Amino acid sequence: MDGMNQVKTILVAAFFLAGCGKKEKPEPAAPPQPLEPGVFLGENAKPLRDMEMDDVIVSVNGTAWTRREFDRLMNMHEAVFKLHRPTAPAVEVNATMRARSLAAVPDFVTRQLMLQEAARRGLTTTDEGRLVNLSSQRELEARQRKPMDEIYRAMGETGALFKQRLEEDALIQTLRLDAHGGRIRVADADIAAYYGRHRVYAERCAATNALVMARGERLMQWLLRDGEDFTALADSLSEFDEDGPGGGWGEFTPSEIDDPALRKAVLGLPVGGIAGPFDTDEGMVIVKLLARSGEGEESEDNLMPLTFTLARIGLRMYEKISPDDPPPERAEVQKALERQRMMDVQREWLPQLRAAARIEYPNGTNFWAKARGGGMAN
Numbered sequence: 001m002d003g004m005n006q007v008k009t010i011l012v013a014a015f016f017l018a019g020c021g022k023k024e025k026p027e028p029a030a031p032p033q034p035l036e037p038g039v040f041l042g043e044n045a046k047p048l049r050d051m052e053m054d055d056v057i058v059s060v061n062g063t064a065w066t067r068r069e070f071d072r073l074m075n076m077h078e079a080v081f082k083l084h085r086p087t088a089p090a091v092e093v094n095a096t097m098r099a100r101s102l103a104a105v106p107d108f109v110t111r112q113l114m115l116q117e118a119a120r121r122g123l124t125t126t127d128e129g130r131l132v133n134l135s136s137q138r139e140l141e142a143r144q145r146k147p148m149d150e151i152y153r154a155m156g157e158t159g160a161l162f163k164q165r166l167e168e169d170a171l172i173q174t175l176r177l178d179a180h181g182g183r184i185r186v187a188d189a190d191i192a193a194y195y196g197r198h199r200v201y202a203e204r205c206a207a208t209n210a211l212v213m214a215r216g217e218r219l220m221q222w223l224l225r226d227g228e229d230f231t232a233l234a235d236s237l238s239e240f241d242e243d244g245p246g247g248g249w250g251e252f253t254p255s256e257i258d259d260p261a262l263r264k265a266v267l268g269l270p271v272g273g274i275a276g277p278f279d280t281d282e283g284m285v286i287v288k289l290l291a292r293s294g295e296g297e298e299s300e301d302n303l304m305p306l307t308f309t310l311a312r313i314g315l316r317m318y319e320k321i322s323p324d325d326p327p328p329e330r331a332e333v334q335k336a337l338e339r340q341r342m343m344d345v346q347r348e349w350l351p352q353l354r355a356a357a358r359i360e361y362p363n364g365t366n367f368w369a370k371a372r373g374g375g376m377a378n
Contacts, residue, residue, distance in 0.1 A: 036358060037355065037356050037357055037358050038358060038359070039359045039360075039361075040358070040359070040360045040361070041360075041361045042360075042361060042362040042363050044363070045361075045363065046363045048067065048070070051067040051363060052067065053066065053067050053068040053071075054066055054067070054068065055067050055363050056360075056362050056363065057070055057105060057108075057361070057363070058105055058108060058109060058359065058360065058361055059358075059359070059360040059361075059362065060108070060109055060112035060113060060116070060357060060358075060359055061112070061116060061357050061358055062358075063112055063116070065105075065108050065112075070104060072157075072158075072161055073104060073161070074097065074100065074101060074104070075158055076158045076161045076162050076165070077096075077097065077100045078093065078097055079155055079158045079162070080162060081093065081096055081097075083140060083143070083144065083151070084139075084140065084143065109354075109359060110350060111168060111172065113350065113353040113354060113357055114172045114175055114353070115168060115171065115172065116357075117175060117179075117353060118171050118172065118174065118175040121175070121178065121179075123171065123174055123175055123178055124171075124174070125167065125170045125171045125174050126174045126177070128173075128174070128177060129170045129171060129172075129173040129174030129175075129177060130170045130173075131173075132169055132170060132172075132173035133166050133169055133170060135331075135335070137166070148163075176342055176345065176346075179349070180345045180349070183341055183344075183345055184338060184341045184342055184345060185338075186334050186337045186338050186341070190337060191330060191333050191334060191337070194333050194337060195327055195333070198327055198328070199323055199327075201321070202321045202322055202323045202325065203323050204318070205318035205319055205320075205321045205322070206321075206322050206323060208317070208318050209279070209317045209318055209320075212283070212284045212315050212316075212317050213277055213279060213284055215284070215315060216276060216277025216284045216286060216315060217277060219233065219237070219277070219286055219313060220274070220276060220277060220286060223274055223286070224274065230246070230247070230274060230288050230311065230313070231245075231246035231247065231311070233313055234246050234247025234311060234312070234313045235247070237313060237315075238312070238313045238314050238315075239283070239314055239315050239316045240282070240283070240312070240314035243311075243312065243314070246311055247288070247311040247312050247313055247314075248290075248311050249287070249310040249311055249312045250309070250310065251307050251308065251309045251310075252307065252308050252310060253305050253306065253307055253308075254266070254267060254306060254308075257308075258280075258281065259278060259280045259281070259285075261278055262275075262278045262280060262285065262287065265278070265287070266287065266289060266308050266310065269287075269289040270289070271289055271290070271291060271292055272288070272289065272290075273288070273289050274286065274287070274288045274289075275287055276313075279317070279320075281320075282314065283314050283315055283316045283317040284314065284315040284316075284317055285312050285313070285314050286312060286313040286314075287310050287311070287312045288310065288311045288312070289308055289309070289310060290309040290310060290311055291308070291309040292306070292307070292308055292309075293306075293307050293309075294306040294307050
C-alpha cells in the first residue's frame with residue numbers, strides 16, 4: 001500500500017509541475033490599423049528657417065521629408081539650372097530658386113502619391129516611361145559634351161539625387177501610362193488634327209490682326225484729318241489697362257523702346273506729334289510725344305540722357321503667327337499634346353489619390369500656413 005501511495009504522490013507532483021510549467025498561448029497580434037486619411041497639422045508651426053535639419057516638413061502615408069532633404073533638393077535644382085544656363089545672371093538664378101522652393105513641398109507630396117501608387121501596382125520602369133526625360137537629357141549631354149553617367153559623377157552627391165529624380169520621373173510616367181495610357185498616348189491622327197487646328201488658328205490670327213491694324217489706320221485718320229482728341233480716344237478706346245489717364249505710357253530712353261519702327265518714329269517726332277499704327281509685341285499702338293528732355297544717349301559723360309514722355313492708344317492683337325510660318329516639328333507637337341493630356345488626367349486623378357492619403361505637417365510649416373487660414377511666410 002505504501003508503494004501505491006508513493007506512485008500516486010509522484011503522479012500528482014508531475015501533474016502539478018507540468019501545469020505550472022505550461023505557458024499560456026499568446027493572443028494573436030492585432031493587424032496594424034490603417035492610417036486615417038486627411039491633412040494633419042502640428043500645433044506649433046515653424047518657418048522653414050527655424051527648422052532643425054532632422055525636423056520633418058511633411059509626411060505622406062508615413063514617408064517623411066526633412067529640412068535636410070529639402071536643402072539637398074534645392075542644391076540639386078540650383079546645380080542643374082546652372083548646367084543648363086551657365087551664364088545666367090544671379091538675379092535670374094535667385095528668382096528660379098525662389099520659385100523652386102515655394103513649389104518643393106506640394107511637389108514632394110504629388111511625387112510621393114504617384115510613387116506609392118506605382119509601388120502598390122507593383123510597377124517597374126518601362127522604356128516608354130523613360131522617354132519622358134530623353135530630350136532634356138540629350139540636350140544636357142550635348143551642352144556638357146559628356147554622357148549622363150559622367151555628368152552624375154561630376155556632380156557628386158547632388159548628381160546621385162539628380163539621377164534618382166530622373167528615375168522617379170520615368171517610373172511616374174510608367175504609372176501614368178499604365179493607369180491612363182489610352183488617354184495620354186498620341187496617335188498620328190491626333191498630330192494631323194493638331195496641324196489642321198494650327199493652320200486654322202494661324203489664319204484667324206492673321207485675319208484678326210489685319211482688321212486691328214485697319215482699325216488703327218482709321219484712328220490715325222480721325223486724329224490727323226478729322227482733328228479728334230488723342231486723350232479722349234485713348235480714354236475711350238485703348239485696351240491697355242496698365243496705361244494712365246489719356247493713354248499715359250511713361251518716360252523712356254531710346255534704348256528702352258524695343259520696337260525698332262516705333263523707336264525710329266519717336267526719335268523724329270516733334271513734341272505733340274502723333275505716329276502709328278505700329279504692330280508691336282504688345283499689340284497695335286499709336287503714340288503721341290508729350291515731352292522730350294536731355295541731350296542724347298546715356299553715357300558716363302552724359303548724365304542727362306535723351307528721354308521721351310509718351311502716351312499711346314493700344315489695341316490687342318492675336319499672337320504673331322501666320323499661315324505661311326513653318327509649323328512646329330512633329331516631335332514638339334507630340335510632346336505638347338502628351339503634356340496637356342497628362343495634365344488633364346492628373347487634374348482628375350491626383351485629388352483621388354490625395355483624398356485616400358494621410359498627409360502630415362508635424363511642425364506646421366510656412367509652406368502650409370494657408371491651411372490655417374493665413375498666407376505664405378518664409
